Amino acid sequence: MEWILAIQKYDANYKNISSLIEANQIISQLSTQLMDDLKPTNDELHCLLETMHQTLLTLENEVNPPDSDLYNKYLRLKNHVNIINNLNERIASVLNQSVSS
Numbered sequence: 157m158e159w160i161l162a163i164q165k166y167d168a169n170y171k172n173i174s175s176l177i178e179a180n181q182i183i184s185q186l187s188t189q190l191m192d193d194l195k196p197t198n199d200e201l202h203c204l205l206e207t208m209h210q211t212l213l214t215l216e217n218e219v220n221p222p223d224s225d226l227y228n229k230y231l232r233l234k235n236h237v238n239i240i241n242n243l244n245e246r247i248a249s250v251l252n253q254s255v256s257s
Contacts, residue, residue: 201250208243211236 214236 201247204243204247204250208240208247211239211243
């Protein structure tokens with residue numbers, strides 16, 4: 157799945173800013189596409205997707221922070237990747253529940 161590959165790219169290449177920017181663009185496009193495709197009516201799903209979108213916007217600002225401390229930059233990115241992974245799992249769970257019912 158493109159989403160997972162893009163997130164893994166963050167994890168594996170945190171030192172390579174161009175890879176981070178590329179991965180962020182892929183994730184942002186997928187997030188927007190997901191919102192457009194699903195046009196979610198489920199309130200929980202809509203809230204999760206909106207949270208994902210806001211997290212991605214924040215992450216975009218973190219890709220190139222003013223400090224040059226690579227380790228702190230990595231920790232901030234890692235935190236956002238964890239948030240995105242958790243959101244992704246919750247979105248999948250809600251989607252599975254809506255398909256099952």
